[in-house]
Amino acid sequence: MKLQLKRLYSQFLFFLSANLGALGIKSGFCYPFFYCNACPAADAACPLRAIEVGVFKGNFNLKLIIYPFLILGIAGVITGRAFCGWACPIGLLQRGTEHSAKKVKKKRWLPSLEESEHEHQLRYIKYLILLIFVVITPILIEFTFTDICPVGILTGTIPTLILNPGKYVPSSYFFPAMFIFTLFIILILTIRRGWCRYFCPIGAIFALFNKISILHVEVDKEKCIHCNVCSKVCPMGINVPEMHRDPECILCGKCISICPQNIISYERR
Amino acid sequence: MKKKFALQIVAFVLVAGMLSGLYTYTDVFDEVENVIVRVTCLSCLKLDPKTELTFQFETATDEDQPGFVWDNITKGPIFLAFRADVCAACETMEPIVKDIFDVDFGITETFKKVVNYNNMNITFYHINIDHAKGEYREAFELYDKDNVKGVPMFTMITLGYNHGVIEPAYATAYGTLEGLTNSDLSIPINIQRKNILENIIENGMVLYNENKIGFNPK
Numbered sequence: 457m458k459l460q461l462k463r464l465y466s467q468f469l470f471f472l473s474a475n476l477g478a479l480g481i482k483s484g485f486c487y488p489f490f491y492c493n494a495c496p497a498a499d500a501a502c503p504l505r506a507i508e509v510g511v512f513k514g515n516f517n518l519k520l521i522i523y524p525f526l527i528l529g530i531a532g533v534i535t536g537r538a539f540c541g542w543a544c545p546i547g548l549l550q551r552g553t554e555h556s557a558k559k560v561k562k563k564r565w566l567p568s569l570e571e572s573e574h575e576h577q578l579r580y581i582k583y584l585i586l587l588i589f590v591v592i593t594p595i596l597i598e599f600t601f602t603d604i605c606p607v608g609i610l611t612g613t614i615p616t617l618i619l620n621p622g623k624y625v626p627s628s629y630f631f632p633a634m635f636i637f638t639l640f641i642i643l644i645l646t647i648r649r650g651w652c653r654y655f656c657p658i659g660a661i662f663a664l665f666n667k668i669s670i671l672h673v674e675v676d677k678e679k680c681i682h683c684n685v686c687s688k689v690c691p692m693g694i695n696v697p698e699m700h701r702d703p704e705c706i707l708c709g710k711c712i713s714i715c716p717q718n719i720i721s722y723e724r725r
Numbered sequence: 726m727k728k729k730f731a732l733q734i735v736a737f738v739l740v741a742g743m744l745s746g747l748y749t750y751t752d753v754f755d756e757v758e759n760v761i762v763r764v765t766c767l768s769c770l771k772l773d774p775k776t777e778l779t780f781q782f783e784t785a786t787d788e789d790q791p792g793f794v795w796d797n798i799t800k801g802p803i804f805l806a807f808r809a810d811v812c813a814a815c816e817t818m819e820p821i822v823k824d825i826f827d828v829d830f831g832i833t834e835t836f837k838k839v840v841n842y843n844n845m846n847i848t849f850y851h852i853n854i855d856h857a858k859g860e861y862r863e864a865f866e867l868y869d870k871d872n873v874k875g876v877p878m879f880t881m882i883t884l885g886y887n888h889g890v891i892e893p894a895y896a897t898a899y900g901t902l903e904g905l906t907n908s909d910l911s912i913p914i915n916i917q918r919k920n921i922l923e924n925i926i927e928n929g930m931v932l933y934n935e936n937k938i939g940f941n942p943k
Contacts, residue, residue, distance in 0.1 A: 482762050484754030493762050494770045501761040505769070505811075509761060512811045513832075519753045526747065529740040533733065594811070602769050603813050613771050623871075624772040627903045628914070629813065633771050670733050725730050 459709045463542055467551070470543035474499065486524045488531040489544035490658045492605065494612030496619055502608075503528060504590050504657055508600045511591055525661065532665025536672055540652055540659055541706030546607055550644050550651060554691060557648040569647055570693050578654050579704065586657035601657065604633045606640035649691040652706065663703035672701055673712065676719040686711035686720060696720065760809065760855045764865075765875040768813035773900035774873045778925055780894040780932060782887045784867045790893050791860040791867065793850075794882055798893055799942050800839065801846035802929045803882040807865050808832070810855045814901050815877040821919050822851075822879070825926070835861050845930050870897050877901075879922065883929035884936035891940040894932065896925055 474487060478497035485500040493501045503524030510520030531539050540547050561568055569575060589601035602608055613633070617624060626634075643650040652659050666672065675686075675697055686696035689711060692704045696711045712720045747753050767773060784790065790798075797803055806822050808815035810832065823829060826849045830836035836851040854865045854876065868880040878899050885894030898905060902918050912920075 477762075482758060484756070484758035484762065486757065492769075494765050498762065501757045505761055506757060509811045515810070519747060519751045520756065522743070523747060523753050523757065526740055526744040530737075530744060533736045533740055598813070598816060600811065600813070602766075603771075605769075608769060609771065612769065616770060616772060622775065624770075624774055625904045627767065627771055627773045627814065627901050628817075629768045630771040668729070668732055668736055670737070725733065 459713050463708060464551075466542045467545070467548040471545045471548060474545055486527045488527055489539050490546045490607050490656060491544075492602075492608045492610075492612040494608055494616070496612075496615055498611075502602065503661075504605075505600075505602050507590050508594045508602060512594045512600070513598060514595050528658065528661050529665065532662050532669060534670050536666040536669030536701075536707060537659065537662040537703075537705060538671060538707035540656075540662060541708035544652075544658075545611070546651060546656070547649075547706070549610075550649050550691075553644045554648050556645045557650070560646045561648075575693065581654045582656055582660040582663075585655060586660045590657055603629055604636050606633070606637040609633050609637040610640075648693070649706075653692060653704065666703045666705060667701050669701075670724055671707065672723055673699070673705055673707055673709075674721060674723040675699060675711075679717055679719045681717060683716060685714050685716065689714050763874065764809060764854060765873070766809060766812040766814065767873075767875040767877070767900040768815075768817075770875065773814075773903035774871055774875070775904035776871055776897065776899060778896050778898060778905065778928075780881075780883065780885050780896045780929070781870065782885060782892050782894050784895075785869045785872060786867055788863075788867060790882075791864050793860055794864075794893060795942060797848040798882065798884065799940070800848060802884075802926070802933045803848045803850065804926060804929075805850045805852060805864060805868065805878075805880040805882070807852050807854055807876055807878040807880075809876045810853065812876050817901050818877045818879075818918065821915060821922065825919060825922055842926065843930065845933070847926070847930075868895055868897050870895075871899070873899050875899060879925070881925045881929040883933045884940050885932055886936055886939075891936045896929070898922070898925060 474491045475497035477499040481499045483500050486503040486506050487500045491502060492498065493505055506520050506524045510517045561570060593599040640651060677697065680697045682697055687694065690696055691708060691710065692706055694702050694704050699705065794803055808819065826840045826842065828838050828840060828849055830851050833853050833856045835853065835857045838849050839846050840849050852861050854862055869878065878897060880895050880897045882893055882895045884891050902921050905921050
């Protein structure tokens with residue numbers, strides 16, 4: 457079976473597994489990817505919510521802080537950021553919007569952020585979001601990322617409204633979150649994996665593990681003919697021929713599938 | 726290469742060991758399940774349920790009223806304010822509740838006080854479902870009449886006439902009461918919220934006065 461088809465099946469399977477709450481299955485696990493526990497079918501907790509609850513108002517609950525890091529850590533140590541590429545439902549959504557983002561990139565009148573020289577600096581935003589809105593503001597001003605989370609709107613609010621027509625009305629938290637959700641939709645429609653690249657706080661945690669993960673993508677640089685086809689297909693905008701354990705690599709395998717020399721592969725150790 | 730491999734093994738053993746230890750020696754699994762997965766903070770959902778503020782007899786789980794309700798219902802109506810630790814909507818509503826009943830309490834505590842409200846004793850309970858145990862925690866499911874499983878939640882318990890018998894009756898409101906507030910923009914939203922809660926309380930008091938004579942507690 458082709459690698460990208462396998463990945464699609466994997467993404468669908470993880471999406472289904474994230475929604476087992478519809479069968480009444482609720483657990484005390486944290487998702488090892490981005491998904492909202494406010495989803496009517498959720499069966500686990502959002503890792504960010506667990507961290508926020510753990511630090512809120514400075515009442516530190518150490519086990520709730522460590523727990524999501526360990527769940528993401530065990531996935532991260534083994535597979536690096538592969539859960540972003542192979543499991544995350546928001547990754548699956550962005551796979552669907554990639555076509556639109558590619559079309560936008562071709563419009564010459566539109567300045568492409570992906571090709572901007574400052575693009576790499578923007579990738580640090582996700583670390584700042586993790587630090588500021590998931591850790592610092594819940595401690596200092598009781599403001600949590602999940603109150604404005606666009607993924608919460610997508611997987612929690614909208615399904616709740618659809619499944620319970622007329623039963624709910626927007627609260628005062630709805631409109632600021634909806635504004636951010638609109639920006640999120642524009643982002644993923646215009647930049648390939650825009651959310652994963654610049655804003656995803658869970659991707660920021662996973663990214664740290666790419667440096668030590670057992671599974672990773674390796675390029676045989678000596679045999680590389682620098683055709684750059686791999687970099688063009690990379691949804692994370694990585695310069696693949698120069699890549700070595702890049703924190704942005706989501707191990708999607710697109711570069712592996714397309715390399716004409718077959719010199720890119722998954723490596724263990 | 727060997728150094729890297731050693732680092733990977735150490736990292737794996739460390740993470741796997743700590744995770745196993747956390748599952749074995751702490752209640753983190755149950756805590757995450759009960760505090761985060763099974764209860765929705767309505768501000769995270771960004772929605773408020775629309776609900777009818779009518780008093781009813783059957784609890785959401787069809788179980789009997791909890792013991793603390795039977796113990797206190799002879800003294801007057803009972804008001805329950807449910808919240809969770811991390812919940813912006815609870816933070817919005819808490820000062821309003823404190824103002825109405827002229828009470829003060831810590832976020833985490835299960836607080837009880839008999840307050841005099843318009844010349845009637847009302848037993849006020851503040852229940853943080855992340856910390857409350859036993860019948861106080863179970864009361865959250867018992868009075869969740871619309872099966873919202875969300876906080877904040879407010880329940881007024883009074884007495885009502887049910888097919889020839891006087892029994893405890895309750896009404897429940899959820900969230901920041903947006904599903905109930907009128908859209909008169911000239912009235913500040915917090916005043917509207919306060920008016921709604923006071924309205925529930927006063928309706929409960931009227932019912933209590935009408936029915937207390939015929940009430941035979943268990």
